[in-house]
Amino acid sequence: QKEVEQNSGPLSVPEGAIASLNCTYSDRGSQSFFWYRQYSGKSPELIMFIYSNGDKEDGRFTAQLNKASQYVSLLIRDSQPSDSATYLCAVRSSGTYKYIFGTGTRLKVLA
Amino acid sequence: GAVVSQHPSWVICKSGTSVKIECRSLDFQATTMFWYRQFPKQSLMLMATSNEGSKATYEQGVEKDKFLINHASLTLSTLTVTSAHPEDSSFYICSARDNQETQYFGPGTRLLVL
Numbered sequence: 001q002k003e004v005e006q007n008s009g010p011l012s013v014p015e016g017a018i019a020s021l022n023c024t025y026s027d028r029g030s031q032s033f034f035w036y037r038q039y040s041g042k043s044p045e046l047i048m049f050i051y052s053n054g055d056k057e058d059g060r061f062t063a064q065l066n067k068a069s070q071y072v073s074l075l076i077r078d079s080q081p082s083d084s085a086t087y088l089c090a091v092r093s094s095g096t097y098k099y100i101f102g103t104g105t106r107l108k109v110l111a
Numbered sequence: 112g113a114v115v116s117q118h119p120s121w122v123i124c125k126s127g128t129s130v131k132i133e134c135r136s137l138d139f140q141a142t143t144m145f146w147y148r149q150f151p152k153q154s155l156m157l158m159a160t161s162n163e164g165s166k167a168t169y170e171q172g173v174e175k176d177k178f179l180i181n182h183a184s185l186t187l188s189t190l191t192v193t194s195a196h197p198e199d200s201s202f203y204i205c206s207a208r209d210n211q212e213t214q215y216f217g218p219g220t221r222l223l224v225l
Binding site for chain 2: 032034036042043044045046049088090092097098099101102103104
């Protein structure tokens with residue numbers, strides 16, 4: 001059973017701080033990794049994807065991937081109250097286009 | 112960025128009726144689309160994978176005769192909930208895969224069956 005694990009939270013951080021969201025996955029054959037943000041009552045919105053080990057930065061967001069440890073994370077710098085949402089980690093395994101989603105981490109940024 | 116639309120955004124129907132939901136990729140062609148369902152405070156549950164020009168692939172436990180999927184073109188997939196019952200009330204979300212394998216989600220359709 002391929003699994004993606006996330007801490008459900010809530011993770012509370014003060015405005016302006018760095019929020020660190022973590023995700024682990026069980027399938028070593030996983031190829032691609034995605035972070036989505038989902039506001040309450042809305043559908044998921046793609047934040048970024050990462051395929052290779054290391055860091056990938058896009059504005060205030062940095063994704064970090066460590067395939068040896070089967071670990072992917074998302075850092076949000078200068079967190080804003082508008083970043084308060086549930087963050088979903090998704091993993092694509094080799095040989096399929098399907099994603100396996102984690103249950104999401106709820107982030108609260110306190111003003 | 113890639114845009115995916117869904118219609119309708121809200122639907123209320125009587126028990127026993129059928130409801131069709133459309134999913135369109137507006138600015139790219141999608142050979143593969145996915146249909147998810149999400150109950151309150153739960154994660155996304157993949158229902159089926161829709162491939163253009165072929166039959167959909169359903170996840171275990173999802174009734175293919177109840178949730179009819181058609182993917183007639185590279186930009187349109189439809190999900191029909193047949194003989195809907197109150198337990199089918201949920202948030203239905205489609206996604207479309209671009210040629211870089213990234214999935215982009217539609218805004219979702221809230222279905223309430225009375």
